[in-house]
Amino acid sequence: MATTPEFKYAPMFQTGKDDTEYYLLTKEGVAVGEFEGTPVLKVSPEALTMMSNAAFRDVNFLLRRSHNEQVAKILTDPEASDNDKYVALTFLRNAEVACKGKLPFCQDTGTAIIHGEKGQQVWTGFCDEEALSLGVYKTYTEENLRYSQNAPLNMYDEVNTRCNLPAQIDIEATEGDEYKFLCVVKGGGSANKTYFYQETKARIQNPGTLVPFLVEKMKTLGTAACPPYHIAFVIGGTSAEKNLLTVKLASTHYYDNLPTTGDETGRAFRDIELEKQLLEEAHKIGLGAQFGGKYFAHDIRVIRLPRHGASCPIGLGVSCSADRNIKAKINKDGIWIEKLDDNPGELIPEELRKAGEGNAVKIDLNQPMSEVCKLLSQYPVSTRVSLNGTIIVARDIAHAKLKARLDAGEGLPQYFKDHPVLYAGPAKTPEGMPCGSMGPTTANRMDPYVDEFQANGGSMVMIAKGNRTQEVTDACHKHGGFYLGSIGGPAAVLSMNSIKSIECVEYPELGMEAVWKIHVEDFPAFILVDDKGNDFFKQLKPWAPSCGK
Secondary structure, eight states: OOOOOOOOOOOSOOOOOOOOOEEEEESTTEEEEEETTEEEEEEOHHHHHHHHHHHHHHHHHOBOHHHHHHHHHHHTOTTSOHHHHHHHHHHHHHHHHHTTSSSOSSSOOOEEEEEEEEETTEEOOSOHHHHHHHHHHHHHHHSSOOOOOEEESSSSOEEEOSSOOOOEEEEEEESSSOEEEEEEEEOHHHHTTOEEEEEOHHHHSSHHHHHHHHHHHHHTTOSTTOSSEEEEEEEEESSHHHHHHHHHHHHTTTTTTSOSSOOTTOOOEEOHHHHHHHHHHHHHSSBTTTTSBSOSEEEEEEEEEEEOTTOEEEEEEEEOSSOOEEEEEEETTEEEEEOOBSOGGGGSOHHHHTOOOOSOEEEEOSSOHHHHHHHHTTSOTTOEEEEEEEEEEOOHHHHHHHHHHHHTTOOOOHHHHHSOEEOOOOOOOOTTSSOOOOOOOBGGGGHHHHHHHHHTTOOSEEEEBSOOOHHHHHHHHHHTOEEEEOOSSOHHHHHHHTEEEEEEEEOGGGGGGSEEEEEEEEEEEEEEEOTTSOBHHHHOOOOOOOTTO
């Protein structure tokens, strides 16, 4: 019989030294006391509010320098496709606009998520979640951000909370006299690309089957969540929820300093070699930075956790091109916020600073829809176009309301027939600007509406981000429609350069989900699905750079 091992405790997550660079926000609201001879850090509610307010303000307008450097690296990689480089340059230009603090770099300013680790020698004596929520409230109501949270009134009816609360706040107890935080802004597009698979050791946990399984799951991510991605895989876990929490934190690089080997205590570790192997495979997929090429992912994290003998959970998640993650901490010296990159523009090479948008077909949208479609029909999928004129903006709830009109025997409104539709929801408009940050949302959520809408004269030209299902290709082939893809992510630069005006057309009570009308100049897009049954993404081949590229 096996002998019982002696008790030995080791934390599952041994995160190592924190090498993050912080700036001091303030020393206010923090004091040191004593309890039974032990120093205690006393934190006021105002301190928590100031911390979350500052962190969520910074992270909506600034990115980590390491992330921006990864984007800039694409511009000088001879293996990157022209489309990879076009997307990367657009992202850097977008970051340069956003860092001024007026236009957030993504219109989906997301769900506010706070992961807190509260030392046992930290004393608050009040509801921490309330004080943190007040900071979130202040950021979203005072800045030019978007309210995306819907409160259920019953199982089917919802109302926008009009302040982006509630936030998701999870606080864990830990040792020490510091209060540590990771604040995350998670947009719907990247959040929806979180997957969980209940597998078995027999099926998955061997070298011959694990890598092909993970590569196939990476392919299912598609481009809707705005690559290049930071991808995280977690293999194992004491529960499903521990697996997926680890996925979220790993995708933010929170666990980068984990050990790289396991031991008999069950500690979590990173598999560096498997990360390299999977990144090479991601580069071969062919989707690239949204429109074909190498840069489907910047990096991949693979974390191995202990597991129950009957379970082999595998989690997959991403942080998208809007890599909005920021650390903060409170200690005896004050409130500290992670320093983000406030000068991303210096990463743009001088020779590209004044570069134009390249060759693009000019499309006048202020002509009959039949003429717009006739013009688009002359060009193959993958053609870059520059849109000029009027566009209707409508997304999920507006589409549901228009579908209800058809179900009631009414027709579609004329504006929906006369103009292309952009799937989007704008952030608040800054004072003195024509429009707030606005970029395309994920296309395939609207796929079920396309055939019926096109049959009734609407949605003949659709603009959004990401790949679509076969039913959209079939509908466009049958009805003579088109799907145009715009770069997902650079909402600030789109607002600054291309959107000249915005007005609400219908359903103002829906807030950002209302129907809007915008006037655009040189709005960039690609023909992705045409009227002949062609789908750009179906034509992509595994990526292999040509000689000399």
